[in-house]
Structure formats: C-alpha cells, structure tokens
Amino acid sequence: MIAVGAAFKFYSGMDVKRAPKWMVRIYLEFIYRLFFEPKKQLKRCGWIVYTLLKIFMKHGEENAGGKGLAT
Incomplete structure (x- = not known):
C-alpha cells in the first residue's frame, strides 16, 4: 500500500491549492494542509495516532508478557 495523499487531486488539475514551493521542497506540505x-x-491524523498507539500497546504487551520485567 502506498500513501499518495492529495497527489491525484494535484496532478489531475482539480482546483486544490498546493503549499508554497519551499514547503514542498522540505517536505512540510502536510503542515500547510493541516492549517487550511x-x-x-x-x-485523519487523529485516527492514525489512535491506531498507532493501539498497535504499539499491543506489541508492548506481547513483549512484556514473555520476558518478565526486571526491577
């Protein structure tokens, strides 16, 4: 799976305003979109953070369960 964001909208010519070139160049276009x-x-970001936290917690529980915790 590849995340393309709004690439289809930008390159298809839809009326979507892009971030300034300097923001695109240093990979900060997401901040521009976040404000606008x-x-x-x-x-969208909230759902991603929620899902990642669930994955990390599950992974942590699996690792802690088998190894024991040193005190």
Whole structure:
C-alpha cells in the first residue's frame, strides 16, 4: 500500500491549492494542509495516532508478557 495523499487531486488539475514551493521542497506540505483543511486533516491524523498507539500497546504487551520485567 502506498500513501499518495492529495497527489491525484494535484496532478489531475482539480482546483486544490498546493503549499508554497519551499514547503514542498522540505517536505512540510502536510503542515500547510493541516492549517487550511483542519477539520479533514485532524480527523485523519487523529485516527492514525489512535491506531498507532493501539498497535504499539499491543506489541508492548506481547513483549512484556514473555520476558518478565526486571526491577
């Protein structure tokens, strides 16, 4: 699976404003989009953070269960 973000919208010519070139060049376009589409982006980012936390917690529980904790 490959994350393409809004690439299809940008390259298909849809009326979506891109970040300034300097932000694109240093990979900060997501910050621009976060400020100009906060409702959409925060919902998406919140879901990603929630899912990652669940994965990390599950992984931590599996690793701690088999090895024991040193005190």
